[in-house]
Amino acid sequence: MELLVDILILLKNVAVAFLLSWINFFIPRRCKCVKGEIVLVTGAASGMGCDMILEFAKLGAITVAWDVNSHGLEDTKQLVEAVGGKCYTFVCDVSDRKQVKQVADQVRRQVGDVSILVNNAGVVFGKKLLELTDEEIERTMGVNLMAQIWTTKEFLPSMLENNHGHVVNMGSSAGLVGLSQLVDYSTSKFGVVGFTQTLNYELHFSGHDGVATTLVCPSFVKTGMFAGCKMEYPLILPDLEQHPTVMRIMQAILTNQTEIYLPRMVYPMVALKHVIPVAAMKEVIRFFRAHKFMEPFSRRKNMDDLQINTEE
Numbered sequence: 001m002e003l004l005v006d007i008l009i010l011l012k013n014v015a016v017a018f019l020l021s022w023i024n025f026f027i028p029r030r031c032k033c034v035k036g037e038i039v040l041v042t043g044a045a046s047g048m049g050c051d052m053i054l055e056f057a058k059l060g061a062i063t064v065a066w067d068v069n070s071h072g073l074e075d076t077k078q079l080v081e082a083v084g085g086k087c088y089t090f091v092c093d094v095s096d097r098k099q100v101k102q103v104a105d106q107v108r109r110q111v112g113d114v115s116i117l118v119n120n121a122g123v124v125f126g127k128k129l130l131e132l133t134d135e136e137i138e139r140t141m142g143v144n145l146m147a148q149i150w151t152t153k154e155f156l157p158s159m160l161e162n163n164h165g166h167v168v169n170m171g172s173s174a175g176l177v178g179l180s181q182l183v184d185y186s187t188s189k190f191g192v193v194g195f196t197q198t199l200n201y202e203l204h205f206s207g208h209d210g211v212a213t214t215l216v217c218p219s220f221v222k223t224g225m226f227a228g229c230k231m232e233y234p235l236i237l238p239d240l241e242q243h244p245t246v247m248r249i250m251q252a253i254l255t256n257q258t259e260i261y262l263p264r265m266v267y268p269m270v271a272l273k274h275v276i277p278v279a280a281m282k283e284v285i286r287f288f289r290a291h292k293f294m295e296p297f298s299r300r301k302n303m304d305d306l307q308i309n310t311e312e
């Protein structure tokens with residue numbers, strides 16, 4: 001009898017959750033105000049990170065930019081100041097746990113408690129598993145996945161204390177449906193998906209509903225990170241332009257959307273992967289030539305600036 005009552009309650013709650021999510025789909029939630037919030041973006045020296053920090057600054061947020069690229073950080077700072085914003089820059093290798101701790105302390109002392117953390121820094125080597133050196137694999141896991149855990153451990157406590165905050169993690173569609181020649185990258189991004197989803201559950205079930213999480217999973221965005229690559233059927237799975245993509249991500253953050261996959265076509269692809277046989281999924285991948293996506297990849301010049309430290 002107790003089980004039956006519990007099942008009925010479950011069905012009612014699930015129906016309400018569906019209803020609310022449909023309502024939110026057709027009538028988007030109001031954007032929250034980020035004026036005066038301290039927003040930290042990692043990997044803010046270029047690409048989507050730089051663009052996001054600029055958008056936050058335009059909305060009146062106090063911005064904190066982290067990157068390994070000091071020249072790029074200077075450019076980001078100037079762009080923010082040109083729109084009348086405030087930007088604190090810190091050189092930090094986010095894959096280095098000790099450095100993250102030290103620089104986070106500096107941020108707390110010089111700027112204050114971070115209330116919106118955007119884990120955006122990322123690297124890609126675009127090689128097959130056996131072509132990757134051990135250091136490259138560690139680098140990918142360190143920057144793309146472990147860094148998100150270290151920064152979250154640093155900045156989550158004050159968010160929990162105030163029951164107010166937001167952790168945004170940059171995943172990838174390659175962390176939902178893996179791609180060849182991206183084994184290390186896909187693995188790190190699958191980790192980001194798992195990390196963000198479980199963090200979200202943990203916050204919810206511990207009653208911290210004032211702290212939001214957003215998982216961002218774009219497919220191919222023309223930022224230069226995947227220079228030389230392109231999708232085979234752009235009509236079905238289009239290449240994404242950087243700025244409009246950032247504006248969609250900003251909307252998701254400002255409306256506390258839990259997950260966003262871009263373009264929308266990624267949603268059915270992910271659903272398909274879970275219901276069709278693996279062999280059938282490989283045919284879908286073959287159709288999109290996704291197994292050849294990385295072949296024309298030309299390594300970005302500034303990848304060489306990222307200094308893989310093999311001395312330790």
Ligand SMILES: NC(=O)c1ccc[n+]([C@@H]2O[C@H](COP(=O)([O-])OP(=O)(O)OC[C@H]3O[C@@H](n4cnc5c(N)ncnc54)[C@H](O)[C@@H]3O)[C@@H](O)[C@H]2O)c1
Nearest residue numbers: 043046047048067068093094120121122172220221223225
């Ligand atoms: N471009 C795409 O097609 C695409 C698709 C899906 C997801 N993503 C993800 O979006 C995020 C942003 O990528 P982007 O396309 O703007 O690329 P990008 O190369 O322009 O930006 C990545 C930034 O991370 C910084 N970075 C690298 N290693 C770092 C480290 N150890 N410590 C601190 N900063 C470091 C780089 O200097 C760079 O400024 C990444 O996490 C990427 O994996 C990109």
